């Protein structure tokens with residue numbers, strides 16, 4: 352399930368929960384506030400403009416890289432040559448869902464965030480912007496993609512983003528053990 356459908360599921364669950372509890376006169380402050388402040392309240396934020404500027408640049412970046420394809424079901428051993436532009440257009444969370452992630456982090460204020468799947472780093476930057484005090488660990492298995500993501504993170508030195516390169520099945524247990 353991708354992030355879009357996961358968020359949509361969470362949204363539908365909260366809407367259902369709100370209606371269900373209201374019918375019985377119960378209060379659901381957490382779900383209510385999450386709905387009000389995270390799901391419903393979309394707008395453009397100045398803070399996010401530099402990230403969208405970066406996305407635009409990446410969409411025009413014709414550099415070709417060798418991408419390790421984890422979606423192929425062969426344990427990440429298939430390489431494809433793809434342009435950065437293509438990856439930016441196909442992999443990165445859309446601005447709408449990225450803003451929802453930003454608001455979710457901004458609302459919940461977690462101090463540690465773990466993201467599985469960095470790609471070029473767009474969603475990690477959105478989450479870091481949501482709470483600049485948070486440490487964002489973002490995991491990526493493709494070394495060449497990770498190299499471009501690191502270039503992108505270097506342009507935002509005020510965010511605490513740590514990129515961990517390796518297959519999730521190896522990198523995640525090590526990360527969780529260390530933290």
Ligand SMILES: C[S@@+](CC[C@H](N)C(=O)[O-])C[C@H]1O[C@@H](n2cnc3c(N)ncnc32)[C@H](O)[C@@H]1O
Nearest residue numbers: 421442443444468469470473474491492518519
């Ligand atoms: C959809 S992209 C992530 C997009 C990113 N979160 C964003 O919105 O900007 C998924 C990424 O996860 C990586 N990935 C998928 N399966 C993986 C695995 N088992 N181990 C490591 N990386 C993996 C892929 O290489 C790809 O770059």
